[in-house]
Amino acid sequence: MTCDRARLLVDPxxxxxxxxxxxxxxxxxxxxAALRRIARAMRDVGASSRRRPDHLERVWTALxxxxxxxxxxxxIVATGAVLLAAAAVVALWLRRPAPxxxxxxxxxxxxxxxxxxxxxxxxxVRIRARAEDAITVRVYRNDRHLLLDCPRMCRRExxxxxxxxxxxxxxxxxxxxxxxxxxxxTGSLDGDIAAATAAGAQHELRELEVR
Amino acid sequence: MGVPSxxxxxSYERDDDAVILAAIRRDDLxxxxxxxxxxxxxxxxxxxxxxxxxxxxxxxxxQTTLIEAYRDLPTFxxxxxxxxxxxxxxxxxxxxxxKASRRRAARFESTADAPEVADHGPRADQRMTDAQLLAAxxxxxxxxxxxxxxxxxxxxxxxxxxxxxxxxxxxxxxxxRARVSRAMPALRACIERxxxx
Numbered sequence: 001m002t003c004d005r006a007r008l009l010v011d012p013x014x015x016x017x018x019x020x021x022x023x024x025x026x027x028x029x030x031x032x033a034a035l036r037r038i039a040r041a042m043r044d045v046g047a048s049s050r051r052r053p054d055h056l057e058r059v060w061t062a063l064x065x066x067x068x069x070x071x072x073x074x075x076i077v078a079t080g081a082v083l084l085a086a087a088a089v090v091a092l093w094l095r096r097p098a099p100x101x102x103x104x105x106x107x108x109x110x111x112x113x114x115x116x117x118x119x120x121x122x123x124x125v126r127i128r129a130r131a132e133d134a135i136t137v138r139v140y141r142n143d144r145h146l147l148l149d150c151p152r153m154c155r156r157e158x159x160x161x162x163x164x165x166x167x168x169x170x171x172x173x174x175x176x177x178x179x180x181x182x183x184x185x186t187g188s189l190d191g192d193i194a195a196a197t198a199a200g201a202q203h204e205l206r207e208l209e210v211r
Numbered sequence: 212m213g214v215p216s217x218x219x220x221x222s223y224e225r226d227d228d229a230v231i232l233a234a235i236r237r238d239d240l241x242x243x244x245x246x247x248x249x250x251x252x253x254x255x256x257x258x259x260x261x262x263x264x265x266x267x268x269x270x271x272x273x274q275t276t277l278i279e280a281y282r283d284l285p286t287f288x289x290x291x292x293x294x295x296x297x298x299x300x301x302x303x304x305x306x307x308x309x310k311a312s313r314r315r316a317a318r319f320e321s322t323a324d325a326p327e328v329a330d331h332g333p334r335a336d337q338r339m340t341d342a343q344l345l346a347a348x349x350x351x352x353x354x355x356x357x358x359x360x361x362x363x364x365x366x367x368x369x370x371x372x373x374x375x376x377x378x379x380x381x382x383x384x385x386x387x388r389a390r391v392s393r394a395m396p397a398l399r400a401c402i403e404r405x406x407x408x
Contacts, residue, residue, distance in 0.1 A: 011366070011391060035395050038402065041341065041348050042367040049260040052270050056248055059277045060241070066278075 011039075100160040103137070103177040104128040105206045108164070119210045123167045127175055128160045134201075136178040139165045143174060143189040167210045175206040228293045235284050244281045251294050252277075254369060255301050261364055262305040262357055263312075272308045276301045291378050298369070299379040302361055309357050339406050347405035351398050359394055362387055 022028040052058070106126050107119045119125065129137045129150065139148035147165045148154070154163035167173065174189050180201025185192050193203055227250065234243035255276065260269040279300050287296060339347065352360055358380070365371045365379060366387075373384045380387070 011388070034399060037344065038348060038395065038398055039367045041345050042352075042363065044345050045349055045352060045364070045368060046257045046261040049257050049266070049269070051252060051256045051273060055252075055256075055270065055274065056245065056277075058270075058274055059244070059281070062274065062278055063281060 100130045100158065101128065102130050103204060105175050105208075107167075107208065119167050119173075119208045121167060121170060121210055123210070124164045125167055125173060125175070125208055126162065126164045127154075128157075128162050129154075129177060131156060131159050131161050132179070134180055134182075135161070136176075136182045136196075137161065137163070138176045138178070138185060138189075138192065139163075140174040140176070140187075140189045141169065142171045144187065146185050146187045146192075147173075149185055167208070170210055173208040173210065175208075176203055177205075178203045228289075231293055232287075232289070235287060238285075240281055240284050243284055244277060247280060247293060247297060248277060251297050255297055258298065258361075258364055258369065259301055259305055261352070261368075262360060263308050264353060268308055268312065272301070272304045276304045279304065291375065295371070295375045295378055298365065298371070302379055305361070306357065339402075343406065344402065347402040348398070350405055351401035354401065355394065355398070359390055362390060363394060363398075366391060 022032060104127070106128075108124045108126055109120070110122045125139065127137050127139065127148070127150070129135055131151070135151070137148070137150040137154070138146060140146055148163050150163050151161045154161040156162075165173070176189060176193060178193075178196050178201050180196065181199040182201055183192075183195040183199060186195070193205075196203055231243050231246045231250070234240070234246060252273075256269065256273045259272045259276065260266070263269050263272055276297070280297055283300070287293070291299075352363070355363065362376060362380060362382075365376045366373070371379070373387050376382075376387055377384050382390075
């Protein structure tokens, strides 16, 4: 016969749960006794097994042995981390955004694409100058007519002043970049440059010819 | 009906941890581990030995258990007793060792899914002497999957309650009870077969 309840009773925690049934069930009693005998026998399983006499010494030795490499490893890791950080800084420095050019002159064709070479009627000249203190950029036509006076007449794009002038006449166009104290423009390239130079400013000239 | 004692573990009190915890607090970890070894080492070693099945491997696993315990002592949170905590470490290390050695391929169908075993009156195991029963039990336990063997040993050899076994094995209390209740008749059947040989 089978007594399922007796199986549960092998565990002391379950004694109260089904004891009334088991107490009156001969089969349950027999099965329970057998299971409990096994449970008791389990206490003696491996009873003869013993730790090595030197087991604790082995633990201390292993701990001492592993702690040194761990310190070495931690040093390597720390050094590696420093090197990685330095490499990251260098990489960031190398990849930092290039500063805008100090001074740039380009010709834009009528279709809007930037082109190089000679300018033509209907094109535009675009100047871009790094926005720094005491920077002035002026565009003249035929040395006599002031067409653009930056920064007053330019827009700001990031770190640059940008301005454009339509090339609407067959003429020579002069672009003057001046750094330093600049007297008010007179409309004459030669006069303005002379005044700026007299005031201690530096300058750079570019010229376009529109045919 | 008498209730069998389920092992020396029942006499364990968490207050016994106080001396060890004091050593941990004063950062005397070697003293703490020495006390842990003195108090729990024999039981933990036997648990390990019964699971891994070989002296050399048991020595290594027990050593690894102590080393891990030593390193984790500063972070022991006291959520369980030191004894439960130590058995939990030992269990993990045993599973690692068994997995690594792969010597314990399942030779015994999982008892969790084992068919119900019918019991019939006085049987061979009931005629065995205690020594014969123990020998047969040891052979049969070797055929029980390690995870289940752990549960049986923790319960009946070490006397842990199911709540503590649940902490050690991370299985639910009800799951543990169900597995034990299915495993015991299966063990009995195995022992009976041993006795019949």
